Amino acid sequence: MSLGTTAAVALVGLTGHVVEVQAQLAYSVPGFSLVGLPDTALSESRDRVRAAVLSSRIDWPNRKITVNLSPASLPKQGSAFDLAVAVAVLAGAGQVRAAGLDRVVHIGELGLDGRLQPVRGVLPMVAAAVAAGRTDVVVPTADVAEASLVPGARVRGATTLAQVVALHGGDPGTLPDVDPVRPARVTSVRRAPGDLADVLGQELPRTALEIAAAGGHHLLLTGPPGTGKTMLAARLPGILPDLTEAEAVEVTAVHSVAGTFDPGGGLLTRPPYEDPHHTATPAAVVGGGSGQPRPGAASRAHRGILFLDEAPEFGSRVLETLRQPLEHGELVIHRSGGTARFPARFQLVLAANPCPCGMATGKGLECTCTPMARRRYLGRLSGPLLDRVDLQVEVAPVGRAGMRGEPGEPSAVVAARVAAARAAARARLAGTPWTVNAEVPGTWLRERLRGRWSVMRDVDRALDTGAISLRGADRVLRLASTIADLAGRDEPTAGDVGQALVLRTGRAA
Structure with missing residues (x-):
């Protein structure tokens, strides 16, 4: 009987847990068992691993193979365990050197031809491994840039399973370092277009936007169509300060799990901007889905802006589920297999017309809606939700004088005042768990x-x-x-x- 051991990482939400992958090979009727609460995708790794080993021209051990994922009580999901399972099996068969292999973390999906495929969530996985004291990590070549963003990680990339086997022909405990990937500064997950100077008139809404940016406050803009509500919201990220290093790691980890992160640009250092359509489902906005929960738009907007245009058109389930993150800064998604937590400390910006036709402004002479229709329309924004929105501003139509007037201050000028105000708040709140006034x-x-x-x-x-x-x-x-x-x-x-x-x-x- 032979035993091979290595390590992998299981993600529950954004929390990573180091998993010990043990492979026992016994001289008995050949077979392959995988235990330790694997999901369907992970259970299928038995076939992927065997095909990948044979395609790599490595002898498959014709023995009774039992692979245990410890701790067995923790549910494991996804195909990121493939590489660790293959290495543990080959270590038990003597195909790779087993000394020190239990201190190396292997992350990656295997193709049937033996190639390593990238997986989601590499950054929080590697961060969890380093936090547990396991700094040597092997990942697919396509994930090296993302994994190398974690300070203290010694990352090696491989394109095929055969390269990993050759890598472990030496002492796995002394893996040579790769050249570090220097995190680049990028503007945002999505760049909100335009400058505040594009907004004509609207002095009060511009003031509200500046206050919202300086204090991290939530904002409601109401007014008829064409007054600039969407334009104002889209320019809010442009006056927010850069993320701190800790915030950048948080935001990047969320987008890594969501699969929307491009590691070639380095850590995300600009506040993200999300504007889901009003037909979006609750799972699309707050996260969830079948199987392993995924971050929704609310979590992808962490440390940035979540903009709901035509907010009354959103389903009541979507709007009411936002009350939890507005109050606590995180989303807790409960499933039968466990609970996933995603950070969701965003600034909520709502835009709404005053009535279904949008013309109930001023004297409302052009409005064709009944009083009941008006009340029912704005009544979709519940009192408990609006009570959590700090700024509630009406955006009035701009007349001829405003259209021909001088342009307002550009985003750069406003951003400088916002940065100074945030610095003052941060200094006043030093030693507390809060960084902005809204918290x-x-x-x-x-x-x-x-x-x-x-x-x-x-x-x-x-x-x-x-x-x-x-x-x-x-x-x-x-x-x-x-x-x-x-x-x-x-x-x-x-x-x-x-x-x-x-x-x-x-x-x-």
Whole structure:
């Protein structure tokens, strides 16, 4: 009886777990068993591994083969285990040197001709391996660039199974390093077109956009068609600052699992921008699907913008499932085989017409909708959802004077103010788990204002009249802190709170 052992990584959401792949070869009736809670794709690796070994002109051990994936209680999914299974079997058969092989992580799918195919999620897999102390990793050549983005990883790439066998002819514990791949700076997963200077007029919506960018606040834009709601939302990523290194790794890991990451550009350092169509299903927006859950648009927008154009046209199930990530910054997807967690700390931007025909603005003389149709249309955006949206601004039509006026400030100028405001907030929140004002709890904000309750008089009046809820009051204080940061003030004033209340409710207290 012979035993070969190596390692692989199982992904549950974005969390990687190192899996010990053990292959036992016994002198008994030939067969191949794979145990350890494999899914269908992983169970089929028995046939892929055997065909790949034979196609590589390597002798297949004609023995009873049992492959165990430990821990056995952890569900394993996908074809990324193929290479580890093949190496463990060949190590047990004496085809490769087994010494130190248990410290090497093998990731990759095998083709029937012995070639190695790239797989999704290589970056979080390698990161999990390095965190577990296993720095030697073998991946398909196509995944080397992505795997090498993980600091501390010693990555080797191979095109075929035969190359991996030749690689392990020496001591696997001393794998030579490859030249490191220098992470390049890229603009975004998707580049939102245009510049803020393209937006004519719209002073109030532009101000709201700047405040939203500076504090990480959610935003609702309402107005008739053609007023620039979509144009404003598309320009929001352009005034956001670059991601920090930790945030870039988070965002890149999400897009690696989703299969939308191009490793040739390096880590994603610009905030992503996602704008799903209103016909998108809940699984497409929040993630899920059959088998292994995949990140949806909400997770792909992590640390960036999720824009829902014509928001009332989205299904109520889609809109209501966004309440969890808006509150907690992550999505938890429950399946019978376990629970997957995906980060989803995005800025939500909603755009909506005032009614189905879109003309219920001003006096509404051109609107053909009944009052019931108007209420039913905007009623699709539920109160609990809107209560989590900090800024709610009406975008009015631009007249002839606005069309012929001077262009507004370009994105670069606004982005500089946003960056300064965010730096001020980050310095004030140093030592706390929060980095932007939108994340700060109300208790912390109210403690800052202790002894200065006169600043809160407009909020108190709005609470007394029922114009805002207690959650809404906290969000007004967050907005006021952002307004103060943009103005270069350490503390919000009564005027800042009043402006924040107008931007929150559309009216003064």
